[in-house]
Amino acid sequence: MMTNLFSIFDPSTNLLFLPLNWISTFIGLMFIPYSFWLIPNRYYFFWNLILNKLHKEFKMLLGNNPNNNGSTFIFISMFTFILFNNFLGLFPYIFTSTSHLTLSLSISLPLWLSFMFYGWINNTQHMFIHMIPQGTPGILMPFMVLIETISNIIRPGTLAVRLTANMIAGHLLMTLLSGTGPNLPYYFIMILVIVQILLLILESAVAIIQSYVIAILTTLYSSEVN
Template identity: 80%
Template sequence: MMTNLFSIFDPSTNLLNLPLNWLSTFLGIMFIPYSFWMIPNRHFIFWKMIINKLHLEFKNLMGPNSFNGSTFIFISLFSFVLFNNLLGLFPYIFTSTSHLNISLSITLSLWLSFMFYGWINNSQHMFIHMIPQGTPSILMPFMVLIETISNIIRPGTLAVRLTANMIAGHLLLTLLSSTSTNIPNYLIIFLIMVQILLLILESAVAVIQSYVITILSTLYSNEVN
């Protein structure tokens, strides 16, 4: 019995009170052998086509000064977030990206690596980036303060955006499903249709959010070069 509405996001289980639900995060390793097949199947061919499109798009966003192979970092990020978002739509599977533990760990590690690289190797560019071109001299201290604050909160905004969108959809599905015991039988079909539409919407949100967090991370990395 669900004692709390947010208990569906509880990572603990009833087996010796161990957080075994986090093991769903590593189920993507089962799909890695697809890339080693001598004759790839249709799923792998379709996924490879998506990866090639993402590689070209990230390459254009990062510009000609990017390192070779740097796009694979963001392709891996997209794959990891997308897999966990879609996996959480199945019943009885824990959505790890609905917790700040995972999303903040991903965004904070990427942001720290960008900042360390930028301030160590391109410190002059980082200072110039704090003041937009054409800013009056009297507004420069305020612009530096605003740009510093906006730069610091970037990993938090990325993590909260991903977590909030995943939690909101799951909560809405849970609330609608909990009302099925209190409505007449002739409304069950309507409720099922609404649930199916919401599930389609959540599938689109899962793809969009993984794409958004990857694109924003790519744009943030482009600012340090």
């Protein structure tokens, strides 16, 4: 029986009619107890090094505004959450929650709305100035305001679609290739296995890059309202 190709992304596993696939979103919490060990291990040192690097980079992007103290923890937490969900989706039989707009839009939209409310309430003049780049001719100002407004409104959608599309594309390609395995000769199966391993390495890199890109872009959007 032929099924829809995108059915691999549907949350269909259930117990007593309760969907269980979304529980995979919280599996990343299992890694937190490592940071509470009395004697830190190599995993803790490695992860702490990454978080410190991200903290310094996000702090540099946000500037020295005292109102931004502690803001980096929001973006570091978001980076960690997306990274764990991207990686866990590469394991067999674990649902990839970041391949759904339900999750990615739920992350980007509230953050964008909070930035907009904060900027327009506290820095109204700065938000108006930001709509017109310096040196814009007077005749082009209405068009620039319209373009900047549209580009600002679609930001949460572009963040969510970027993450979702990149996660779906790799998983679909791996599914399509694996589905051709039973129909291939034995010598082609070895080539298919090598290609799948290379794709898995590529998807691991995409999982890291996409979580970093989402965190960096959100930090830049936050710095624009101050």
